[in-house]
Amino acid sequence: MTMTNIHKLLNQIASAEAQLQTTQFLAPCVKGGRVRTRVAGMLYTFTPKPRQFEGWGIFQPMDEQTATLVEVADLPQISAYLQQFPAIRLRLAYPLQNRSWLAYPINEADMWQRFKTVRPFAVHLVTEGVAFEQILTRWNGNSCWFEEVDRRADPAIAEALQSNLKQLAPIEELQFKGITPEMRTLYELATQQIEEFAQPQRDEKRLRQALKLGGGELHQFQDRGDYWTVDWTTADGVRHTSAIAKEDLTVVSSGICLSGRDRDFDLQSLVGVMEHQEW
Numbered sequence: 422m423t424m425t426n427i428h429k430l431l432n433q434i435a436s437a438e439a440q441l442q443t444t445q446f447l448a449p450c451v452k453g454g455r456v457r458t459r460v461a462g463m464l465y466t467f468t469p470k471p472r473q474f475e476g477w478g479i480f481q482p483m484d485e486q487t488a489t490l491v492e493v494a495d496l497p498q499i500s501a502y503l504q505q506f507p508a509i510r511l512r513l514a515y516p517l518q519n520r521s522w523l524a525y526p527i528n529e530a531d532m533w534q535r536f537k538t539v540r541p542f543a544v545h546l547v548t549e550g551v552a553f554e555q556i557l558t559r560w561n562g563n564s565c566w567f568e569e570v571d572r573r574a575d576p577a578i579a580e581a582l583q584s585n586l587k588q589l590a591p592i593e594e595l596q597f598k599g600i601t602p603e604m605r606t607l608y609e610l611a612t613q614q615i616e617e618f619a620q621p622q623r624d625e626k627r628l629r630q631a632l633k634l635g636g637g638e639l640h641q642f643q644d645r646g647d648y649w650t651v652d653w654t655t656a657d658g659v660r661h662t663s664a665i666a667k668e669d670l671t672v673v674s675s676g677i678c679l680s681g682r683d684r685d686f687d688l689q690s691l692v693g694v695m696e697h698q699e700w
Contacts, residue, residue, distance in 0.1 A: 441460050441465065441482050441485070442482065444458070444460055444481075444482065445479055445480065445481050445491060446458035446460075446479070446480055446488075447477065447478070447479055447480075447494050447498055447499075447502050448477075448478065448480060449476075449477050449502075449545065449546055449564075449566055450469050450474055450475060450476065450477075450478060451475055451519065451520070451521060451545050451546070452473055452474070452475040452519045452520075453472070453473065454469075455467060455468055455469065456469050456478075456480055456488060458480075465482070465485065467480065467482060467486060467487055467488035468486060468487050468488070469487075469488055469489075469490060470483075470487060470488070470489045470490065471490065474490050475519055475520060475546070476493060476494075476546060477493065477494040477498070477499045477502075477546065478490045478491070478492070478493055478494055479491045479492050479493075479494055479498075500568075503559040503566060503568050505559075505561075506559040506560055506561045506562075506566075507535070507559070507560055508557055508558070508559060508560075508568070509526065509532070509536075509542070509557075509558050509559070509560050509565065510526070510527045510528070510555060510556070510557055510558075510571055511524035511525060511526055511527060511542060511544065511555070511556055511558055511565075512524060512525055512527055512553055512554065512555050512556070512579075512603075512604070512607050513544070513547070513550050513551065513552055513553060513554050513556060514541065514552065514553075514607055514610040514611045515552060515610070515611050515614045516547075517543060520545065520546050520547050520548070521543055521544065521545045521546075521547065522543070522544050522547045522550075523541050523542070523543060523544075523610065524541065524542050524543075524544045524556065524558070524565075525541050525542070525603060525606055525607040525610060526539060526542075526603060527555060527601075527603055528603065529602070529603055536560070541610060542558070542560075542565045543564070543565065544556070544558050544565045544566070544567050545564060545565065545566055545567065546566055546567050547567040548567060549569075549570055550567075550570050551579070551583075552579075552582075552583060552586070552611060553578070553579040553582040553583055553586075553607065553608075553611070554570060554571075554574075554579045555570070555571040555574035555578075555579070556568075556569070556570055556571055557569050557570075557571050575599065577598075577599070578597075578599055578600075578604070581597040581598075581599075581600075582604065582607070582608055582611075585597075585608070586608070586611060586612070586615070589615075589618065589626070591623060591627075592605060592608055592609050592612065595608055624642070624644075624649070624667075625639070625642070627670070628642055628649065628651060628665070628670075628688065631670055631687070631688040631689045632653050632688060632689070632692060634689050635688070635689040635690065635691070635692030635693060636655070636656045636692050636693070637653050637654060637655055637656070637692040637695075638653060638654050638656075639651065639652075639653050640652040640653055640654065640660070645664070647666065647667060647668075648664050648665055648666050648667055648673045649664070649665050649667060650662060650663075650664055651663050651664075651665050651688070653692075655692060655695055659695070661675075661695055663675050663688070663691060665688050669687065670687045670688045670689070671686070671687050671688075672685075672686045672687065672688065672691050675691060675694070675695075
């Protein structure tokens with residue numbers, strides 16, 4: 422770098438620092454985060470005061486490290502700021518912390534074509550919306566910022582997903598009009614935050630339901646790799662232990678002699694076989 426270029430850069434920095442003291446800027450801020458602005462081509466990052474502010478604010482730099490909140494930005498100011506950036510339509514999955522949510526694209530193909538990535542996004546400063554609702558966001562190259570709930574979206578889709586989640590429906594059973602692969606991915610993301618969807622709980626629900634349909638009752642089960650050892654009772658309280666395949670709940674070993682026909686039965690039908698054997 423020549424001396425001329427060095428002097429030019431130093432003058433640019435000096436000019437930016439001079440402007441910095443008289444510049445107010447609008448920026449979004451998450452709780453405990455920092456705010457940024459560009460002055461005379463120079464990017465500055467500040468610690469906001471108050472430190473725990475969260476929202477859209479007008480800031481005044483105090484020095485090169487700190488900026489004070491002058492006032493909370495109004496909706497027209499926020500809207501004008503967001504219009505600078507490309508829009509991304511997402512569906513909310515679950516809250517992360519404070520006013521940030523995890524969300525997933527509504528159209529993976531469009532997402533890949535425009536941004537060369539398909540993944541969940543953390544969306545900041547979400548002011549309205551519930552799980553599975555479709556929203557409009559803006560991507561500034563580093564972060565995704567909430568703009569508004571997408572009023573063009575069909576509310577029945579969010580309601581269907583919410584209803585399935587409330588009923589703890591497994592993702593493989595998820596089915597309703599208008600469902601897409603993106604919605605299945607979104608639903609799977611949401612279930613990861615619910616204890617009842619953990620694999621042991623899902624396994625127990627599956628075994629308990631199969632036995633109940635046959636008239637039996639689950640006591641306990643043990644994971645044996647490709648199958649479970651299931652302790653259960655018939656309606657009259659007689660206890661049995663059977664080996665049950667995980668894939669389709671067919672009987673690996675019933676615990677009684679079925680003349681080599683164990684695989685002809687599943688857990689539900691086995692209950693009736695056992696009751697007949699007792700009789």
